[in-house]
Amino acid sequence: MAAYAVCVRDGRILLARSPAPDGTPEWVLPGGGMEHGEDPYDTVRREVTEETGYRIRVTGLLGVDSRRHHFPGQGLTPATDHQALRILYEGEIVGGELRHEVNGSTDFAAWQELDAVPGLNRIRLVDVALRLWRERPADGRLEDRPLPQEMNEE
Known part of the structure; x- marks a missing residue:
């Protein structure tokens, strides 16, 4: 289980950069x-404080992914069935200063223009979070989310 923040101000979203499994940097919430x-x-x-230096006030629950x-499995490693449950909040910056995490899961934090997000190398969760932030579905779920039986086919 994990929790993430969507912090948007002045047409920009706060993102952190993390290395993908292959070492390529990718943007994350x-x-x-x-x-x-x-x-x-x-x-x-x-x-948010660890990865960006900012303190936030949680202003809403956007949904759950x-x-x-x-x-x-590969070699001696058995196959695994993993479920990720990620809670997405909206947050407002209330203090602190932008800085980069040292010796953590991310190495850089920055404000990115909302219009530029589609061109960034990013994880899927960034897109899910932005859709929840824009659409604000009452039940916190996106309409085109796969049904449980379809998820097994991914």
């Missing part, structure tokens, strides 16, 4: 995994 016993509300505030991934 500030956020990350919950510590044992931690509330997701506290997780998102802690993670749930994805199931099947990873085939």
Whole structure:
């Protein structure tokens, strides 16, 4: 389980840069995994501060992204069935100064123009979060989300 923030101001979104498994840098939302016993509300505030230097006020719950991934086994590594549950919040910057994370999961943080996001090398969650932020569905789910049986075919 993880919690992420969508922080938008002046037509720009706050993103962090993280290395993909192949080492290529990709843009991600500030956020990350919950510590044992931690509330997701506290997780998102802690993670944004760790990755960007900013303190945020959570202004709303945008939705939940749930994805199931099947990873085939290789050699002595068995196949795994993994589910990612990511809670997406809207956040407003209330303090701190932009800085980059040192020795963490990200190495750079920056404001990116909303119009430029489609051209960035980014993870899928950035697109999901922006759609939730723009559309604000009452149930926190996107209409074209695959049904559970379709998820097994990914």
